[in-house]
Amino acid sequence: MDHPSSSVRVNREPAMTDVARLAGVSHQTVSRVLNGHPNVREETRLRVRAAIAQLGYRPNRAARTLATGRSQLIGVVAQNSTLFGPSSLLAAFELAAAAQGFVVSVRRVKVLDRDSITAAVEHHREQRAAGIVVIAPTAAADEALAEVPTDTPLVTVDGDPERAGAALVTVDQEAGARLAVRHLLEAGHETVWHVSGPADWFDAAGRMRGWRRTLEEAGAEAPPVSPADWSAASGYRAGLMLARMPEVTAVFAANDHLALGILRAMYERGRSVPGDVSVVGFDDVPEAGYFIPPLTTVRPDFDTVAAQALSLLLSGISGEENGTARRVVTPTLVERDSVGSPTR
Amino acid sequence: MDHPSSSVRVNREPAMTDVARLAGVSHQTVSRVLNGHPNVREETRLRVRAAIAQLGYRPNRAARTLATGRSQLIGVVAQNSTLFGPSSLLAAFELAAAAQGFVVSVRRVKVLDRDSITAAVEHHREQRAAGIVVIAPTAAADEALAEVPTDTPLVTVDGDPERAGAALVTVDQEAGARLAVRHLLEAGHETVWHVSGPADWFDAAGRMRGWRRTLEEAGAEAPPVSPADWSAASGYRAGLMLARMPEVTAVFAANDHLALGILRAMYERGRSVPGDVSVVGFDDVPEAGYFIPPLTTVRPDFDTVAAQALSLLLSGISGEENGTARRVVTPTLVERDSVGSPTR
DNA sequence: GCCCGATTCGTTAGCGCTAACATGAAGTGA
DNA sequence: TCACTTCATGTTAGCGCTAACGAATCGGGC
Structure with missing residues (x-):
């Protein structure tokens, strides 16, 4: 050479x-x-x-970035998961950002702990990313963000709805849960049982809160929560317990995969859905309509969440926003066949 | 200011x-x-x-890139889908690349046609990406790649297994299909029906080829294929047809979501799985074990595919490879409860 | 003591681009 | 006609970094 x-x-x-x-x-x-x-x-x-x-x-973009001091790059920090919600969100965001001429660079972290998040954010800052989006559905992730210097526009998606001082886009989990629970109550059930997601996820906490408050408002007693992670396996385990209790006639699962596990447990134990027990999920995964029976569920609109996150980030980049705005996206109920009236 | x-x-x-x-x-x-x-x-x-x-x-990475003429950036082109296979692959690849200190920039395309692919690849070349990975599961995507200049190392994942002259990592779809079909044949079924994926996907074509050849080798007659896309909805439609035909005792579905739709159709039509008909899927989605009944399926190892793609790309970047190597990852069979012996 | 090689550092010249200023030509109004 | 703006372009000076080279210092072997 x-x-x-x-x-x-x-x-x-x-x-x-x-x-x-x-x-x-x-x-x-x-x-x-x-x-x-x-x-x-x-x-x-x-x-x-x-x-x-x-x-x-x-x-040559590198030369342009060097000369101007700004890049057309958006950094995203997300968990290494194939969970339907996060991955749909990511896909939608990437498409929206590309349409605006931005490059998006994704950094996956194995666990959502403080160190990983900090390192990933730092990595993006080193790239001189114009803005950063963090999908931070757990408390640990959200805490890590509090330490991040604020000179780079940053938008949190699915972060702590209670925390002030951060640009945030989130799904109104509580409203979604209300939709589900009210639907079950209106079908005639005296109360609704809940199989929840992991306690440290805001999504899970919000859905649980919505469930509990709706029951309270209706004057119904809230039965003990069955804790689970997001997997069908843990839904199945919870379902086996619930199937044994004849007083259980309605279950709100924190997501569709949990619901799938519950459906399977009910089926195994000979409890008909929706004949004996009604089930409602959350997420509206594409195959939810083909569960046995087709699942009534709550659908968050990830395209909208992604679009809102991008628009918030762009206004942060252009300096219009001080980074404390928040946008909340309200989910809708998708009715299928897994809800019926209680037999008495 | x-x-x-x-x-x-x-x-x-x-x-x-x-x-x-x-x-x-x-x-x-x-x-x-x-x-x-x-x-x-x-x-x-x-x-x-x-x-x-x-x-x-x-x-400042931009300055370094400008000075050295090379970047630590890997561009990925993928379809905007939440299909389990592609999104698992993507996640695994991002994690592996990050571990090697690379930045990965993902460009999603809405459709896998020539123009979109070309534009996306061009975009990455403009960034002076050190290497490019294209997830090109359809013929159109693969063709577009033939026109791409070869000065940037490029690895195709899930591309045309027949095409020469491109670095390629792929799952041995045919071998996976053989596993499924042979398993059904060994259970005593005379033949196996097939619900296929979209015809223009290599994955679908490979699975169909494996199915057909295995039947031929066993001396069984190959029944007509039920064409479908990858969705549970189309699996359901195909399932309704198959449920009507008493001679159908074994079905190999091109993926798990198709299988889910088939399970549902069989259930509706009162045909028991695995009592009356056996079903095998492909992908091993996390919830497959909680279908009714738990689904026997073929599991491709996406982590391995991602790791191979990265290693191939890295050797391309370092100039060790001329870009014609190929790596094939063989899937395994996961046995659950959806396969039984035919009742006669 | 002296020479030679290794070690440790500094100096210089770009990489390809944009921002700011400079320049010259053409048009404009009194 | 002349000052004065507007337009179209060129010139210059970096952005922050690395590669190449050069210069000083140090440590032996004879």
């Missing part, structure tokens, strides 16, 4: 000066054409564009 | 020269410490590190 500095580099990527030379203008004029500045003669513009096409020139 | 050039910029990010000044060395020595070069005295190294810590200095 030849020595880079001792020979003319052949086959190197064309740079702005190459385009300028070919078009017979200065590099700065090329820059102006590229950035859509006014005050460039139409004919010059065309000549430059032709030269760009002829050379196959592509601007 | 003050004019950037007419006043000393206050509060600007510390740069290498600031660290150098504080440590009483040249900026180049700071660079050496940062990049772990030898030939720096231990005492100097410590002084530099102390200065870095004191100032909270973080290197």
Whole structure:
């Protein structure tokens, strides 16, 4: 291989000066054409564009970032999970950001603890990310964020709805839970049992809160909660317990996979759904309509959440927002066949 | 706001020269410490590190990229889907790449057509990505890749197993299908029906090929294929047809969600699984064990696929590979309760 | 003591781009 | 006609970093 500095580099990527030379203008004029500045003669513009096409020139973003001090990069921190909610959110966000011309760089963390989150955020700051989005559904993640310097716009998704002083987009878990519980109550059930998600998730806490408050408002007694994680396996275990108790006629599961496990447990124990017990889930996973029976569930609109997060971040980047705004997205109820009236 | 050039910029990010000044060395020595070069005295190294810590200095990647001409960035092109396979793959890849110190930038495309893929790849090349990974499970996506200039290392995941001249990592769909079909045949079924994925997906084609060849080898006749997409809804529709035909005793579904739809159709039509008909899926989604009945399925190891893709890409980046290597990951069978012997 | 090689550092010159200012030509109003 | 703005372009100076080279210092072997 030849020595880079001792020979003319052949086959190197064309740079702005190459385009300028070919078009017979200065590099700065090329820059102006590229950035859509006014005050460039139409004919010059065309000549430059032709030269760009002829050379196959592509601007070097690193150089631009260095010169301007800002990048078109949005950093995302998310958990390494294939859970439906987070991954839908991520996909929607990536698509929305790309549509706005942003590059999105995702940093997955194995666990949502303070150190991991801090490291991931720091990583993005090192890239000079224009803005950062953290999907922070647990208390530990949210706490870590409190320590982050505020010179980079940052939006939290699914963070602590109670915490002040951070731009936040979240699904109104409580409202979603109310929808589910009220639906069951209106079908005639005296009370509703709850299989909850992991206690340290805000989503789980919010759904539980909504469940409990709705029961209280209706004057119904709240039965003990069956704690679980988000998996079908833990839903199944909880379901086996609930199936043994004849007084259980309605169950609100913190997500659809838990509900799936519950459906399976009920089926195994010979308790018909919705004949003997009604079940409502949360998330509306694409296959929820094909469970046995098709699952009534609560649907959060992830596209909207993603769009809101992006818009909040962009206004943070442009300096319009001080970073304390919050947007709440309200979910809707999707009625299918897993809810019926109690038999007495 | 003050004019950037007419006043000393206050509060600007510390740069290498600031660290150098504080440590009483040249900026180049700071660079050496940062990049772990030898030939720096231990005492100097410590002084530099102390200065870095004191100032909270973080290197500017854009400047480094500009100076070196290479980035630590891997571009990924993927479809905007929440399908279990692709999204698991993506998550696994992001984690693996981050562990190697790479930044991964994901570009989602809405449809896997030529233009979208080309644009997405071009986008990454503009970023001077060190390497590109394309998850290209359809023929259209794969074709688009043929036109891409080869100066950037590129690895295709789930691309055309038949195409030569591209670095490729793929799951051995055919072998997976053989596992499923042979399992059903060994249970005593005379033949196995197939509900396939979309025809333009290599995954679907490979699974179908494996199914057909295994039947041929066993001397069984291959019944007509029920075409579907990957959704539970289309599995359900196909299932309703199959449920009507008493001769159907074994079904191999191209993925677990199709299988779920089939299970539901069989249930509705009063055909017991696995009593009357056996079903095998593909993917081993986390909740497959909680279907009614728990689903026997084929499990591709996405972590391994991701790891192979990364290692292939890295050897491409370091110039060890000419970009024609291929790695094939063989899936395994996960036996649960949805397969039984035919009643005669 | 002297020479040679290794070690440790500093100096210089870009990487490709944008922002700010400079320049010259053309138009405008009195 | 002349000052005065507007437009179209060129020139210059960095952004923060690394690579290449050069200079000083140090430690032996003879």
